[in-house]
Amino acid sequence: MSVPAISIEQVTKQYGDLQALCGVSLEVRQGEFFGLLGPNGAGKTTLISALSGLVRPTSGRLAVMGHDVVRDYRNARRQLGVVPQELVFDPFFSVRELLRIQSGYFGIARNDDWIDEILDHLDLLSKADANMRALSGGMKRRVLVAQALVHRPPVIVLDEPTAGVDVELRQGLWQFIRKLNQDGHTIVLTTHYLEEAETLCGRIAMLKGGRVVALERTRALLERFATHTLSVRLANAAVAAELGGCVRDDGWIDFGFETYADVERLLARLREAGAGIEELRLGEPDLEEVFVEVMSRA
Amino acid sequence: MPELRPRPATSSWTGFRTLLYKEVLRFWKVAFQTVAAPVLNAVLFLLIFSHVLDRHVTVYGDVGYTTFLVPGLVMMSLLQNAFANTSSSLIQSKITGNIVFVLLPPISYLEFYCAYVGAAILRGLFVGTGVWLVSVPFVDLPVAHPAWVLTFALAGGAILGSLGVVAGIIADKFDQLAAFQNFLIMPLTMLSGVFYSIHSLPPLWQDVSHANPFFFMIDGFRYGFFGQSDVSPWLSLAVVALCLAVVAVLTLALLARGYKLRN
DSSP states (O other): OOOOSEEEEEEEEEETTEEEEEEEEEEEOTTOEEEEEOOTTSSHHHHHHHHHTSSOOSEEEEEETTEETTTTHHHHHHTEEEEOSSOOOOTTSBHHHHHHHHHHHTTOSOOHHHHHHHHHHTTOGGGTTSBGGGSOHHHHHHHHHHHHHTTOOSEEEEESTTTTOOHHHHHHHHHHHHHHHHTTOEEEEEOSOHHHHHHHOSEEEEEETTEEEEEEEHHHHHHHHOOEEEEEEESSGGGTTTTTOEEOTTSOEEEEESSHHHHHHHHHHHHHTTOOEEEEEEEOOOHHHHHHHHHHHO | OOOOOOOOOSOTTHHHHHHHHHHHHHHHTTHIIIIIHHHHHHHHHHHHHHHHHTTTOEETTTEEHHHHHHHHHHHHHHHHHHHHHHHHHHHHHHHHSTTHHHHSSSOOHHHHHHHHHHHHHHHHHHHHHHHHHHHTTTOOOOOSOHHHHHHHHHHHHHHHHHHHHHHHHHOSSHHHHHHHIIIIIHHHHHTSSSSSOGGGSOHHHHHHHHTOHHHHHHHHHHHHHHSOOSSOHHHHHHHHHHHHHHHHHHHHHHHHHTTTTOO
């Protein structure tokens, strides 16, 4: 069995009186697309920083592809590419200069073939010789992704990479990241866009107050914490309450159900009660519902 | 699916070399501000002081004041710019956040130290050489012992480059760094015998000057030009070597702990 891409064991981080991480343990398998979710201040960025060596954990152990991030930091960091949350850049250099310098930091002296490939995939070739200050916010964000990839790391961590990014760029970015995942790269994503996590991530960990409060396959989380909804508008809305419906302010009535076989039974009961269905729609469970539910329970 | 591996490293020196190159490129891209401007400042000192004092003061017997002044100005410019290079680079990177690009790669704290201090020494040498070159039309400066000149230039640059790293790490804002520069580095360099021989001072101030390590850097450096100095060059070398060792150990300890960098 191959080593985990990321292994986190009982990691704590204390900042004065603040306990940012409280015994976090989790594993990410090689090739996974893994989501790390949580409200602001949950500890997501601290955990990523501990993994990448930007923060020293107070206790516990973190490893990337089996390499301890403290004791064997050189090998651990060579396996990891991090796209930081903040839009940071060095204003002295052009895009190509920055990528060559970043390659050199990882010990790679001649890397132009791979740099050109990344620039091409991220639609930045035409801006290769432009100074960073001359780029738009979206382009700077793409350069951050390029910088994380210069050493072709097996594990890529993206800390809210689409915050403040327009829809077109976001789609392009995800297409590229998905391709990297298909090529075998392990992806760890933190995001506030839950529909992104739902679409992309095979497994999700939710953090709250520095603790892991949920860690499951995305599908399992959806099935466990969220229900399907049958929403109807009725000519005779008075019968809804007797049948267990929940009347919303806009006049729609929601009925929760678990399997699609339940829908048939529900419709039959509505017909028998003379409800008179005027409009009908089915609602899929979504991660937002799961997120709210998990956070309220934690 | 085969296990992905990162691109192989070209050599174990590449990280250090790249960081050194980046730090040199950083000041070289704005050389008008980082090299030409300090040279101009030193030339203004040279013109003003030589105009006022050259006919009135001689040092070490028959050395004219302007000739005496040039090595001091060269060393003062070298020291101040070595400090400015590391401190400004670090504080800018910390405040803008791009320090992460240096902290994420597999660069050791020793490589980090050597690259930043190496670039600081180079900037100091560029500026010092510039001051020396523009003084050529004004004075005929002898070089009695080139090895001493080089030794004190390198050691002084390394000490101030290291202090710049310490200041850049500790300071959280530009004004904290300015305080370090204006209330510590500037007085210590100005009161180190750049503009005078300490033999011209009252005994009390001579003793005070001996407590200033910058005095030994300047005096030892000046010995390399004239073969004469206020104190023995070996004493200066011992003091400078001790200072370098202390400052280097302090800086490396801060970097090894990741103080204010990896928190």
